Amino acid sequence: MTEKQKEDLRLEIPSYAWISLARRGMEKISLDQCFLKNCDNEDPKLLEPFEKKEFEEENKHIKIISIKCKKCNGIFKFKLETLKKVAKPTIKSKGEDDDEGALSMGIVYALDENDNNLGHIGYF
Numbered sequence: 001m002t003e004k005q006k007e008d009l010r011l012e013i014p015s016y017a018w019i020s021l022a023r024r025g026m027e028k029i030s031l032d033q034c035f036l037k038n039c040d041n042e043d044p045k046l047l048e049p050f051e052k053k054e055f056e057e058e059n060k061h062i063k064i065i066s067i068k069c070k071k072c073n074g075i076f077k078f079k080l081e082t083l084k085k086v087a088k089p090t091i092k093s094k095g096e097d098d099d100e101g102a103l104s105m106g107i108v109y110a111l112d113e114n115d116n117n118l119g120h121i122g123y124f
């Protein structure tokens with residue numbers, strides 16, 4: 001993979017995810033960090049995306065981006081699930097927003113090198 005491709009890959013990772021804090025609303029967390037245990041790397045320069053897989057599941061588009069952390073030398077993956085537009089009732093009142101929001105609804109998970117789920121990070 002060329003440097004250019006790596007940069008492009010970086011752009012496919014959302015900068016932030018939103019975590020739901022029950023009654024306290026949503027909190028924004030940066031995805032520019034290493035999600036492996038015992039690693040506190042938050043320097044995007046030490047995180048190198050190097051591989052991408054994309055596929056479709058029932059109602060989802062799935063993108064898995066592998067990232068090498070240059071601090072702990074580990075590899076982790078972001079699994080980005082984007083829900084496809086679901087059929088909705090077409091009744092709409094005037095001036096109501098188009099449901100563009102529904103289109104970009106996504107969930108991000110962290111996986112380790114062997115695809116073990118490290119946990120649901122949040123929404124993007």
Ligand SMILES: [Zn+2]
Pocket residue numbers: 034035036039040041069070071072073074
């Ligand atoms: Zn790390």
